[in-house]
Amino acid sequence: MASSSSSHDASASALGYLYQAKWALLELLRGARERPDGAISLELHDDVAWEEAGRPVDLLQTKFHPRSLRSLGDRDDDLWRTIRSWMDTHAPGDVNGPWLTLVTTQLAREGTAAAALRGVNRAPDVALRLLEEAARGSTAKETAESRERFLGLSAADRAVFVSRMRVLDGSPGIDALDAAVREALGLFAFPSGEGAQATFMDQLWAWWYEQVVEMLQKRRTSVSVEVVRRRVEQIRDDYTVGRLPTLVERSDWQAARRAGDPATDYSERRFVHQLRWVNLGSSELEKAMMDYYRAYNQAIAWVDNDLIALDELQHYQEELVDEWERHFARMVRGLPAGASEEERQRAGEALLWQLVDRVTVQIRDQYDQVFFHRGQHHHLADEARVGWHPDFLERVAALTVGAVHA
Numbered sequence: 001m002a003s004s005s006s007s008h009d010a011s012a013s014a015l016g017y018l019y020q021a022k023w024a025l026l027e028l029l030r031g032a033r034e035r036p037d038g039a040i041s042l043e044l045h046d047d048v049a050w051e052e053a054g055r056p057v058d059l060l061q062t063k064f065h066p067r068s069l070r071s072l073g074d075r076d077d078d079l080w081r082t083i084r085s086w087m088d089t090h091a092p093g094d095v096n097g098p099w100l101t102l103v104t105t106q107l108a109r110e111g112t113a114a115a116a117l118r119g120v121n122r123a124p125d126v127a128l129r130l131l132e133e134a135a136r137g138s139t140a141k142e143t144a145e146s147r148e149r150f151l152g153l154s155a156a157d158r159a160v161f162v163s164r165m166r167v168l169d170g171s172p173g174i175d176a177l178d179a180a181v182r183e184a185l186g187l188f189a190f191p192s193g194e195g196a197q198a199t200f201m202d203q204l205w206a207w208w209y210e211q212v213v214e215m216l217q218k219r220r221t222s223v224s225v226e227v228v229r230r231r232v233e234q235i236r237d238d239y240t241v242g243r244l245p246t247l248v249e250r251s252d253w254q255a256a257r258r259a260g261d262p263a264t265d266y267s268e269r270r271f272v273h274q275l276r277w278v279n280l281g282s283s284e285l286e287k288a289m290m291d292y293y294r295a296y297n298q299a300i301a302w303v304d305n306d307l308i309a310l311d312e313l314q315h316y317q318e319e320l321v322d323e324w325e326r327h328f329a330r331m332v333r334g335l336p337a338g339a340s341e342e343e344r345q346r347a348g349e350a351l352l353w354q355l356v357d358r359v360t361v362q363i364r365d366q367y368d369q370v371f372f373h374r375g376q377h378h379h380l381a382d383e384a385r386v387g388w389h390p391d392f393l394e395r396v397a398a399l400t401v402g403a404v405h406a
Contacts, residue, residue, distance in 0.1 A: 012066065015174060019064035021212045022177045022205075023103065024048045025228075027060070029184035032225045039224035042215040046089060049098070051222050056098045061085060063104040064174060071109040072169060074134035077142050078104065079114060083131075084146035086161075093157030101166045108169040117167040128162040178205075185232065191239040195305035199247060203235050242365040244308065246372075247301045248294045256293070264293060270396055271382035277389040278348035288378055295375020308363070316363040317385075320376060323361055324386040327351055332390055339390075348388035 020042070027048060028040045039051045046059035061082040072078060079102070086092070086100050108114035113130035116123040135147040153161065172180045178201060182190065191200050214220045238245035256264045266272050266289045275288055302308045331351045335344065356374040363372070380386040384396045 015066060016062070016064045019105075019174045019177075020047050020062045021209065022174065022181075023062055023171070024212070025204075025208045026172075026177055026181050026184060027103075028223065028225060028228055029181060032229065036225055039222035039227075041222035042212060044215070044221060045098075046085070048103075054221075058099040058101055059086065059089065060101045060103055063102065063106070065105050066173070070106060072104055072106040072112070072114045072167075073109045074112045074114070074130055075138045075140060075143070077140075078102075078106070080143035080146040080150075083150055086165075087146075087149055087153075092153055092161035095160050097160075097164060099166055100161075100164050101168060103168045103171050105171050105173050106169060108167055113162075114167045114169060117162075117165050118169055122166065124159075124163040124165065127165065128159055131162060132158070191236055193239075193306065195307055196239050199245060199301065199305045199307065200235060200239065203245060203247070204232065207231055207235075239307075242367075244302060244364050244367045246298070246369055248298045250290065250294070252297070253290045253293045264289070266292065269382055270384060270399060271378040273395070273399060274381045274388055274392055275352070277345070277392065277395060278352055279345045280349070280352075288374070291371045291375035292378040292382070293375070295372045296379055298372055298375075299379075313363070316361065317376065317380060319361045320380060321385050324355060324377075324380075327355060328387070335390060344390050348390060348392075352388045 024040050024042055027050075031038060031050065035050060035052065037052060038057075041049045041051055041056075045051075045056040047062045048060040049056045050058035050060075063078045063082070082102050090097055102114070102117075108118055113127040113134070116127040116130065131150070135151050138147060150158065181204075182197065182201065185204075191197060211220070211223045215222065235245065237243065253264070269292075271292060272285060272289065275285055280288070299308075299313055303310055303313060328351065331347050335347055339347075356377050357370075359368045359370055359373045361373070362368055377386060381388070384393065387393065387396070389395065
């Protein structure tokens with residue numbers, strides 16, 4: 001990982017951790033074909049590690065250097081910090097030990113040990129000689145302990161140790177990782193269309209960060225290729241004909257409320273007044289506001305990312321209004337002459353639940369999320385295109401002059 005260039009600036013370290021987390025997903029996707037039964041862990045065996053049957057088979061150290069033009073040499077801190085880490089975490093002379101891979105955004109300087117350890121034409125014997133020369137010849141205080149420990153190994157152990165080292169230099173920078181992940185997703189049939197691809201990637205990264213947090217908090221040890229494959233397929237399937245992805249979750253609403261976002265204060269919105277007029281309680285109003293928030297922002301995200309056309313959304317809303325008109329007329333006709341306010345409230349509440357508790361009109365044939373169905377009804381109620389109380393139109397009109405106080 002990257003280290004900070006200043007004792008007061010943690011940005012480089014933060015970027016290093018972010019790079020490690022993002023690069024782990026790229027490595028998982030790139031290695032899926034070679035290791036279909038493998039899994040990736042974070043900060044368990046090393047920065048990143050491949051596991052097979054719960055055993056580490058490749059320990060990976062990630063080194064991120066933003067905007068660095070320096071190349072990687074045999075006396076550099078990065079190299080010797082990595083070697084020290086590998087000596088700390090396992091037996092260097094274990095002939096059956098895991099691969100040891102240094103992933104760096106720097107390029108290995110030609111003629112160095114790092115260059116001799118990259119690619120299919122690795123030359124570990126050359127790398128061993130160069131590392132021994134660097135360990136004996138350097139006078140840097142920062143790497144002294146690492147070099148001494150390396151030279152303190154037996155000749156046989158040093159040879160085995162270096163034979164298991166690999167260098168992946170010139171790795172994509174943090175800004176290029178998204179494009180690299182997109183390319184790697186070709187294995188899993190990436191959806192077509194710029195808007196679909198953008199939202200697909202947002203969903204994938206959001207899910208992956210959840211897995212990263214789970215691993216860093218030790219609530220799970222690793223994420224397997226198969227788990228990633230299934231999740232990618234689940235996300236991808238939402239972009240097929242007749243389906244749509246859910247992009248706004250309950251947690252988004254909860255986070256916005258906790259942050260005190262003024263855009264979530266719906267207490268005086270017309271759809272909330274409409275619900276109060278049929279005597280809904282505070283907990284039911286809170287759920288309705290969440291559904292409104294999710295459905296409203298969901299529709300915006302779909303339209304903005306070209307997942308649906310605006311006229312498709314408008315047609316769906318017209319279908320909802322048409323369905324409501326039929327049920328509303330039936331409700332009004334069923335009220336007795338001179339019905340009391342309590343009777344009118346009960347009739348309006350019954351109409352509300354009849355329409356919002358089951359999905360009768362769908363925006364797509366295979367999208368039947370009830371929160372969206374409910375939230376769209378609340379959106380239409382906010383525009384007074386639908387209502388629940390028999391006298392809702394008069395009451396909405398009165399709201400504009402402050403004549404109705406819920």
